[in-house]
Amino acid sequence: MSRLLPFFGFLLLVLLFGFGIWWNTQHDQREVPSPLINKPAPAFVLPKLDDPAQTVSRDALLGKPYLINVFASWCIACGEEHPVLMTQGKSIGVPLVGYNYKDATDDAKDWLSKHGNPYDMVIVDREGRTAIDFGVYGAPESFLVDGKGVIRYKRIGPLTPEVIEKELKPAIAALSKEAP
Amino acid sequence: MSPRSSSVGAHPVRDNPTKRQTWGRAQGALLQMLCLLLFTGLAFAQAIDPLPFKDHAQEVRFQSLTRELRCLVCQNENLADSNADLARDLRHEVFDLMQQGKSDDEIKQYLVDRYSDFVLYDPPMKASTMLLWFGPFLILLAGAAVVVVTVRRRGRAAAAVANDKPTDEGDDW
Numbered sequence: 576m577s578r579l580l581p582f583f584g585f586l587l588l589v590l591l592f593g594f595g596i597w598w599n600t601q602h603d604q605r606e607v608p609s610p611l612i613n614k615p616a617p618a619f620v621l622p623k624l625d626d627p628a629q630t631v632s633r634d635a636l637l638g639k640p641y642l643i644n645v646f647a648s649w650c651i652a653c654g655e656e657h658p659v660l661m662t663q664g665k666s667i668g669v670p671l672v673g674y675n676y677k678d679a680t681d682d683a684k685d686w687l688s689k690h691g692n693p694y695d696m697v698i699v700d701r702e703g704r705t706a707i708d709f710g711v712y713g714a715p716e717s718f719l720v721d722g723k724g725v726i727r728y729k730r731i732g733p734l735t736p737e738v739i740e741k742e743l744k745p746a747i748a749a750l751s752k753e754a755p
Numbered sequence: 756m757s758p759r760s761s762s763v764g765a766h767p768v769r770d771n772p773t774k775r776q777t778w779g780r781a782q783g784a785l786l787q788m789l790c791l792l793l794f795t796g797l798a799f800a801q802a803i804d805p806l807p808f809k810d811h812a813q814e815v816r817f818q819s820l821t822r823e824l825r826c827l828v829c830q831n832e833n834l835a836d837s838n839a840d841l842a843r844d845l846r847h848e849v850f851d852l853m854q855q856g857k858s859d860d861e862i863k864q865y866l867v868d869r870y871s872d873f874v875l876y877d878p879p880m881k882a883s884t885m886l887l888w889f890g891p892f893l894i895l896l897a898g899a900a901v902v903v904v905t906v907r908r909r910g911r912a913a914a915a916v917a918n919d920k921p922t923d924e925g926d927d928w
Contacts, residue, residue, distance in 0.1 A: 605830060607827060607870060607871055607873045608871060609871065610867070610868060610869070610870070610871040611868075611869070677840065702844075703840075703841070703844050704844075704848075707844060707845065707848055707869060708869060709869070710869040710870050710871075712827035712828060712841055712870065713827075713828065713841070
């Protein structure tokens with residue numbers, strides 16, 4: 576029995592190693608879970624892309640849920656996500672708020688006119704200051720905010736049909752269930 | 756073998772002198788470039804963004820604080836060293852908070868509230884990090900237990916052998 580002990584030790588290490596590999600294929604190692612889930616979205620006042628004189632604030636958007644989608648014309652993954660938003664954006668059931676992140680206004684406008692505009696409104700964060708409050712560390716990212724202004728779900732990386740079906744839609748369905 | 760064996764003069768290669776020569780040159784150029792890169796790195800670290808510090812003490816405090824904070828984009832770099840755009844933004848944020856008279860802990864908390872404990876290179880001690888903090892000691896204890904048990908067992912076995920046959924030369928080793 577004691578002769579087999581090293582073998583069992585080895586087996587244990589193999590299992591641990593295998594588990595580590597499996598775990599890393601299941602999770603994006605670079606993903607940093609947001610501490611803001613189920614916390615109020617940070618107060619923001621940001622200008623609109625098409626009319627910078629007009630601003631949008633968190634409090635103005637209170638009352639019904641919406642999805643903030645952080646995008647930029649320089650962001651490659653946003654280009655992959657964009658067609659998905661174009662085809663499925665209307666079907667998810669909440670307004671899409673485009674969050675133009677650290678982008679040049681003209682580039683953003685060109686990008687949207689070239690690829691289409693899936694957003695109900697687009698707000699601009701040129702310096703990325705408000706994005707820090709949201710804990711944004713790249714694009715694309717998406718935040719589901721409920722009618723009380725609380726962040727309920729965050730997607731880091733592009734929204735794919737699979738993510739929309741498996742994560743976003745259930746999260747939205749949960750919101751409409753609790754709404755009076 | 757001479758250290759310059761790859762250059763043509765020292766080591767003529769008949770079949771393909773030109774290729775050899777270009778390779779030698781390419782190597783030299785590469786080495787030069789690497790050396791240059793080494794220095795640009797230093798230069799960047801210094802001039803990454805000149806912030807208007809009040810005094811040297813504040814700059815030192817800023818440097819040590821940003822070195823303890825992780826860059827979210829290139830996750831193996833700290834905020835002080837990273838060239839990522841977001842790291843620059845966060846450095847400015849840290850700088851602004853410093854100007855507002857916030858303490859190091861308040862600044863860290865500010866970033867943790869937004870980016871979770873992940874931004875801290877030094878993880879706080881709490882329920883979810885207990886294993887991280889004490890896991891190594893547990894493993895050390897387990898190892899010590901194994902050693903103690905083994906030594907005792909061998910000691911007993913050796914004593915038994917010694918009692919049986921005093922002239923045994925220790926074949927079991």
